[in-house]
Amino acid sequence: MPNIRFKALEAVLTRTIPEVKSPGAKISDYFAANVFDKKKMREYLSREAYQSIVNSIDNGEPIARDTAEQTASAMKGWAMSKGATHYTHWFQPLTGTTAEKHDAFFEPTADGAIEKFSGEALAQQEPDASSFPNGGIRNTFEARGYTAWDPSSPAFIMGRTLCIPTVFVSYTGEALDYKVPLLKALSALDKAAVDVCHYFDKGIEKVNASLGIEQEYFLVDIALFNARPDMYLTGRTLFGHLSAKNQQLEDHYFGSIPDRVYAFMQDFETEALLLGIPLKTRHNEVAPSQFECAPIYEEINLAIDHNSLLMDVMDKVAKRHNFKVLLHEKPYAGVNGSGKHNNWSMITNTGKNLLSPGKTPKNNLMFLTFFVNTIKAVSEHADLLRASIATVNNDHRLGANEAPPAIISIFLGSQLNDVLDEIETSRISKKLKEEALLWQGIPKIPQILKDNTDRNRTSPFAFTGNKFELRAVGSSANSANPMTILNMIVADQLKKFKLEVDKLIKKGEKKDLALLTVIKRYIKESKAIRFEGNGYSDEWEKEAEARGLSNIKTTPKALDVLVTEKTEKLFEDTRVFSRREAHARHDILLEEFYKKLQIEARVMGELVNNIIIPAAITYQSNLVENVKGLKDIGLKADTYAAQMDIITKLAEHINFIKTNVDQMVDARRKANKIEDTREKAIAYDEQVKSFFQPIRYHVDKLEQLVDDSLWPLPKFRELLFIK
Numbered sequence: 001m002p003n004i005r006f007k008a009l010e011a012v013l014t015r016t017i018p019e020v021k022s023p024g025a026k027i028s029d030y031f032a033a034n035v036f037d038k039k040k041m042r043e044y045l046s047r048e049a050y051q052s053i054v055n056s057i058d059n060g061e062p063i064a065r066d067t068a069e070q071t072a073s074a075m076k077g078w079a080m081s082k083g084a085t086h087y088t089h090w091f092q093p094l095t096g097t098t099a100e101k102h103d104a105f106f107e108p109t110a111d112g113a114i115e116k117f118s119g120e121a122l123a124q125q126e127p128d129a130s131s132f133p134n135g136g137i138r139n140t141f142e143a144r145g146y147t148a149w150d151p152s153s154p155a156f157i158m159g160r161t162l163c164i165p166t167v168f169v170s171y172t173g174e175a176l177d178y179k180v181p182l183l184k185a186l187s188a189l190d191k192a193a194v195d196v197c198h199y200f201d202k203g204i205e206k207v208n209a210s211l212g213i214e215q216e217y218f219l220v221d222i223a224l225f226n227a228r229p230d231m232y233l234t235g236r237t238l239f240g241h242l243s244a245k246n247q248q249l250e251d252h253y254f255g256s257i258p259d260r261v262y263a264f265m266q267d268f269e270t271e272a273l274l275l276g277i278p279l280k281t282r283h284n285e286v287a288p289s290q291f292e293c294a295p296i297y298e299e300i301n302l303a304i305d306h307n308s309l310l311m312d313v314m315d316k317v318a319k320r321h322n323f324k325v326l327l328h329e330k331p332y333a334g335v336n337g338s339g340k341h342n343n344w345s346m347i348t349n350t351g352k353n354l355l356s357p358g359k360t361p362k363n364n365l366m367f368l369t370f371f372v373n374t375i376k377a378v379s380e381h382a383d384l385l386r387a388s389i390a391t392v393n394n395d396h397r398l399g400a401n402e403a404p405p406a407i408i409s410i411f412l413g414s415q416l417n418d419v420l421d422e423i424e425t426s427r428i429s430k431k432l433k434e435e436a437l438l439w440q441g442i443p444k445i446p447q448i449l450k451d452n453t454d455r456n457r458t459s460p461f462a463f464t465g466n467k468f469e470l471r472a473v474g475s476s477a478n479s480a481n482p483m484t485i486l487n488m489i490v491a492d493q494l495k496k497f498k499l500e501v502d503k504l505i506k507k508g509e510k511k512d513l514a515l516l517t518v519i520k521r522y523i524k525e526s527k528a529i530r531f532e533g534n535g536y537s538d539e540w541e542k543e544a545e546a547r548g549l550s551n552i553k554t555t556p557k558a559l560d561v562l563v564t565e566k567t568e569k570l571f572e573d574t575r576v577f578s579r580r581e582a583h584a585r586h587d588i589l590l591e592e593f594y595k596k597l598q599i600e601a602r603v604m605g606e607l608v609n610n611i612i613i614p615a616a617i618t619y620q621s622n623l624v625e626n627v628k629g630l631k632d633i634g635l636k637a638d639t640y641a642a643q644m645d646i647i648t649k650l651a652e653h654i655n656f657i658k659t660n661v662d663q664m665v666d667a668r669r670k671a672n673k674i675e676d677t678r679e680k681a682i683a684y685d686e687q688v689k690s691f692f693q694p695i696r697y698h699v700d701k702l703e704q705l706v707d708d709s710l711w712p713l714p715k716f717r718e719l720l721f722i723k
């Protein structure tokens, strides 16, 4: 059987790519071989069509009908030459995974059949997909949803299907996916950043955000995974006592990669590279059987598509190696969880990284402008950034002394911190108004910032030399969510900045001085969010409170900010979300939150009643039999005191567990009756989830007491160590 399964899996991904299989194959020989990228477009399209597509990719210009027609036919030709028989619009609905519905190129005709793929089929589809989350936007009378081609993300082949990245919108034009708001935020950022760039360089025409996503994950043997209903139903272990050895010795981090894992990594990386995902780095992470991979950064829309695709590819390839990839933020209690670091910057069409300090003072002023505006944006909208990473899974991680706390703060590193302090306290005196002296107001910024910028792992938002790194994103999240918010708030901030600077210039201020004046004020205004110390410490929680920073620990409350007046105005100003869309998203997120807890609570109940308590009772009965036997042969009570002790302890734990599970079921019933989604989510969080920990504690005690041969669930020591 394994062979058949293996074959089936192979068909899902690459078929025969001779370049990969040849000995001595170089990655550059086959990188992006399964992508209809610019190089292939040039080969397959007429010069005019190619130019028009490139224009639309680079400048967002609409695509003419005949260009779409030509492109479709070129794509079909290319895809069929690689064995594709079907095509699909590939999109990212709000379920957090990717969606696809395959159609064959094949069409029967009067005298046989042909393969067809029209410009219209490329440009737009109407998937019959009325059950994606929509937050009430798609009522039945308007149940149609459309997918529309996103030419800025190239088509690719998975298995035998040509996949076309698309956006997903409702009949009434509202966004039903992650991509639409992201593209809107990026366009707002582009406009605002280009306007600000013009203070320094009139030649800049476009600003793209760049993103490099570091992806953490766990691997577990598929057979063990399948023996744990909690894992395959919820993605994490609901029970399980810590293994005697776990990460205490820190011997896994950056250690040598186990052979079996190495084989898996090579395999999925090859598949990813064929799909144009520029994977560059791999290593062990802190926890046993935890790993990380990272690509080279790309234009942000593409980077996010690639991350979604990567998660899918990893999952598929893992099956070939009898592994399961755990992308859950916290698969094992007591062991580090997983995140997805989002390394973000802004890059101009002239190739300049706007967050890279320059050589000359003038360049430094440009760097400072974007650097300080980003800090100010995050300081103004920290709650929104917090909301963008809020999920039921991530609640396990944030503030659990392993991931950044739920308090958003910014780490700059001592050198840049000093630079900002210096500007803040420098006096922009009349003297400074003379050109030559102005530059003394801007301290020198060392070209190569010390490596220590990256080493504060406790900060949720850290400057790391030439980019900011948002570290609080969950490992299973779609980065589009936090990145939409980040790009939007920076766009809005840059727009405000420009208005303020222009006002000063109009009053007769010199441009550079006007820039510096506003920057200086922003530094002062956003001081509270800068924190260089240990984000995991209790002192920080206290200090953050004194500074007035918020610390919202749970998702339902963190999400409140999505529907405040301030946010609504921001969404409107930047055109990222309409009011209706924002409310719909708020609803979807709350619903996802309580539904996941509902599932976990149910699974917990089932496991306890049908698996755990019966195992404990069996063991208890064995002990009772044993005691009876010892008594029968005339032994005294002190000879079976140990058995009696265990029997009593088992009874105590069983009773506690049973009572608490019953109470949890009651709490769930009550919560289910609540109409208001927010209140329901809060009830699940505070009334239902609160049972998880105590129940788990007693189950884990049972695990330690019960005969190993009777314990029905694989233990952490088996799950966590890959042999």
Ligand code: ADP
Pocket (backbone or CB within 6 Å): 210, 211, 212, 213, 214, 281, 294, 295, 296, 297, 343, 344, 345, 346, 353, 454, 464, 466, 467
């Ligand atoms: P770390 O010390 O965090 O491991 P790396 O240099 O390995 O730093 O980078 C981590 C990620 O950041 C990679 O995906 C890398 O491509 C990305 N990165 C580097 N420079 C930029 C940039 N200018 N914009 C966005 N991402 C970047």
Ligand code: MG
Pocket (backbone or CB within 6 Å): 214, 341, 454, 469
């Ligand atoms: Mg990093």
